[in-house]
Amino acid sequence: MCRATAHPSGLARLARITRCPDCKGELLPACRVLTPAGRLKSGVLFCPACGGVKGTVRNFKYDFVHFDAQAAGERLRRSGIEAPPSVLPYEVAEEVVAFDDPRLTLRGAWESWDGRYRLSHGAAGDELAFAGEFLDVSARLLKHPWSGRARFLVDGVPAGEVDLYQPKWSTVTWFPIAGDLAPGPHEVRIVPTGGKHPEAAGSQVLFHELIVTRPGYAGAASPAKETNRVLPVFPAVVELMKQAPADGLILDCGGGDRALGDPRYINVDYQQYQLPAVYGDAMKLPFESGVFDLVFSQALLEHVANPFAAAAEMARVTRPGGVLWAGMAFLQPVHAVPSHYFNATAWGIEELFKQLEIEEVSWFGELSFTIEWLLKESGAAGRMEAGEYAALIERLKSLDALVPYEALRAVASGVAVRAHKPA
Numbered sequence: 001m002c003r004a005t006a007h008p009s010g011l012a013r014l015a016r017i018t019r020c021p022d023c024k025g026e027l028l029p030a031c032r033v034l035t036p037a038g039r040l041k042s043g044v045l046f047c048p049a050c051g052g053v054k055g056t057v058r059n060f061k062y063d064f065v066h067f068d069a070q071a072a073g074e075r076l077r078r079s080g081i082e083a084p085p086s087v088l089p090y091e092v093a094e095e096v097v098a099f100d101d102p103r104l105t106l107r108g109a110w111e112s113w114d115g116r117y118r119l120s121h122g123a124a125g126d127e128l129a130f131a132g133e134f135l136d137v138s139a140r141l142l143k144h145p146w147s148g149r150a151r152f153l154v155d156g157v158p159a160g161e162v163d164l165y166q167p168k169w170s171t172v173t174w175f176p177i178a179g180d181l182a183p184g185p186h187e188v189r190i191v192p193t194g195g196k197h198p199e200a201a202g203s204q205v206l207f208h209e210l211i212v213t214r215p216g217y218a219g220a221a222s223p224a225k226e227t228n229r230v231l232p233v234f235p236a237v238v239e240l241m242k243q244a245p246a247d248g249l250i251l252d253c254g255g256g257d258r259a260l261g262d263p264r265y266i267n268v269d270y271q272q273y274q275l276p277a278v279y280g281d282a283m284k285l286p287f288e289s290g291v292f293d294l295v296f297s298q299a300l301l302e303h304v305a306n307p308f309a310a311a312a313e314m315a316r317v318t319r320p321g322g323v324l325w326a327g328m329a330f331l332q333p334v335h336a337v338p339s340h341y342f343n344a345t346a347w348g349i350e351e352l353f354k355q356l357e358i359e360e361v362s363w364f365g366e367l368s369f370t371i372e373w374l375l376k377e378s379g380a381a382g383r384m385e386a387g388e389y390a391a392l393i394e395r396l397k398s399l400d401a402l403v404p405y406e407a408l409r410a411v412a413s414g415v416a417v418r419a420h421k422p423a
């Protein structure tokens, strides 16, 4: 039942293993807000060696990238570094308030959309509200080419405005709205403004869900639920996770919008997705050296401006005797624009990690997969007649059998390396 109490979870150990991303010195958590059990819910992370604020903790997440340095500095000046923590009157838990939750109040002309959204076209008077006891609130809204702008209000006070337009595809995107509100009842409102980006085809607001932090008991009896909104974890990594020590730590470097139920697991990502525990830069990892039994990264290194620096950091935080697994793009077209810099061959990824003992270099993604992606990304797929395209793909797939694994090394979609750090 209480398997998470057997070992302190990775998330509970963050306070001990996070370090200054610049000098790797110990950080001093100031302006602390603790739960009665002593969990650090929020604070300012000050580096005595550098003499500056390097990050914050917000609603249990460590943020070395997106925090408001000026606001954190002012908080620190007001309270002083040594101020005693404030302790919440109760433990807290996260609750999702979904688009169809009866506690939501919808005013104006909202419609249901796609079985998972409430849709406003941005008409005056449209408003979505939720009232209850909560300390933090965030929302997941859809960005797409028809989306406009929305304003957030908390207890009637403006709490930010967002532009939901994105030129291509659609993405459910996470927006923190407010945090560390005073214990007691609050109300949050999402108001479509009717405004839009000049390129947007409409001023829609598509609401998926709210996430609130409310009184409750999280932690011991309820290990984090597994949610993965990005690439599945590679089978090779799943195997390595099984072999990692039961009380160990596992780092998913650039895991994206993913949280695994495994209590050893910590995801650090640069982007402000909802699920990472830490927002940090792979080229300046905010962790103590040698603390992770397994470090893995999938489809990250092609998105890092200096992959050698990121590889060195991943090797640094791996414990002596620990294992590293990294996979990255080889023959993949440009994706995640504009943060796509360097693809690598099988020899290239080996070069990145040669400070470790390389155990295996491998490659994946069949020829048909690569060509299909090229056809889609170049627009050729969209311009072909559907039947003709389907026949072409079927023909390509039949060619995969003609490319044995050794030959695939020259034309694979991705490459991977498994290595260990000398003990």
Ligand SMILES: [Zn+2]
Pocket: 020, 021, 022, 023, 024, 025, 047, 048, 049, 050, 051
């Ligand atoms: Zn420092």
